[in-house]
Amino acid sequence: MATTSHTPPTAPGAQPPLGLRERKKLRTRIAIRKATYRLIAEQGYDATTIEQIAEAAEVSPSTVFRYFATKEDIVLTDEYDPIMEASLRSRPADEPPLVSVRLMMVETLSSFIVTDNEELRQRTRLMVEVPAIRARMTETMSDTAKVLAQVLADRTGRGADDLKIRIFVAAVLGALREVTLYWGEQGQTGDLVAMINEALDTLEGGLLL
Template sequence: MAQPSDDRPGLRERKKARTRRAIRDHAMRLFTEQGYAATTVEQIAEAAEVSPSTFFRYFPTKEEVVLADDIDPVAFESFQNQPPEMTPLEALRATLTDVFGNLSEEDWELERHRQVLIASVPELRAAVLLRLSESVAVFAEQVAKRVGRDPADFEVRNFAGVVLGTALTGFSEALEQPMKTYIETMDRALEHLQQGLPL
């Protein structure tokens, strides 16, 4: 007899997700209370009630606790699932509303806290800059998949780089705002790009 399908993650996956979230939440709290540099992996592990070895199974470094972006995979899936008749920018704007419009307030606060921390800690800012070309390449792959092009095509990579630059500007302006204002500001930045960046 066929069993009913169930897309919910299994018990093991849910437990892993809870452990990862606990590590991250305690890390963010400690970073705020005593500073990023002064906080050790051992302190984070103790606060989350896991061993240091368990910490490293979830995050290879302390830096990665902050830099790991849990929203990207959800956003990429939404981007690919937008109606095929949409242009990449239209699909991106729809993705923004879809993904951030469905974030819980708790998840939004975590994301906002993460980005504020990156902006305020020099070594985290430097790490983000070092990963910038990788971010462009990853986004170019998503764009190429949607439009049926090669990710290495100049136009695809140029598009990815321009969009990320535009998003970065909009993000920095909206970071301290409520989630609704953030969505509006980011959409405005992408709309300006869609219009050809008129001045």
């Protein structure tokens, strides 16, 4: 993230401040990611190696792999899952789930645009241009799905593996994925937050012809 700070963004109901060890880990993750984006901007995705990333981030290649299993994960991983979880948990328990999720997604995305806009744009370009990143995105979104499913399960009294919970979360994250790709394919023009709202309107009201 070109403008990423050394602490994750905050949201209503956010988790307590990180301890020293967690802050050091966060700084290392961010350093690796910033180095990766810088190298990719300079020489392209395929030409950028883990060894180069490690040297630019001033860590060892084994440290890079300790934090990120693949190069694709460096591009796709961020610190927003805990923020999304905290935001969703802060919503009223009797609020319709889609309303809560909509407000959480808009809040989180708006924060991302303000604090990490350049990384968002570079990540989206890579999602569109690099098939390996698109393929890996589906796998990494499963971690976010588990987080959101657990929050909704706690709210509704259902199990996190309940079929309706899984379908709801999959539909919401699928909408987010398609909007992000569409925005990237269209040259990142248009209001991304408005597109998210439009996508969730479609989920709520169906495909009206």
